[in-house]
Amino acid sequence: MKTFAVFEAKNRFSELLAAVAQGEEITITRHGSPVARLVALDAAAPPSSPEQRQRVSGAIQRLRALGGGAELGCTVQQAIQAGRD
Numbered sequence: 001m002k003t004f005a006v007f008e009a010k011n012r013f014s015e016l017l018a019a020v021a022q023g024e025e026i027t028i029t030r031h032g033s034p035v036a037r038l039v040a041l042d043a044a045a046p047p048s049s050p051e052q053r054q055r056v057s058g059a060i061q062r063l064r065a066l067g068g069g070a071e072l073g074c075t076v077q078q079a080i081q082a083g084r085d
Contacts, residue, residue, distance in 0.1 A: 003027045006035070 002024060009016060009028045016026050016038060026038040048056075072079055 001025045001027055003029055003034075006030050 020038045027034050028036040
């Protein structure tokens, strides 16, 4: 994996995109700390397995059950307005 500072990455962006398209992973740093990683789109989202989909589905069901009896105490519009104030 190659590493580039923000300034250099900005100046060599087209070159970095070409490298990423060839399978390279590139880390971009700011003041020496990693802030971003460039990867090809097909590498960014690994295929999900049936087991993973089942775990996610179960987690969503548990979260819905957990919040099932919760009450907001006001309308959604009132909550949104209160958040804006």
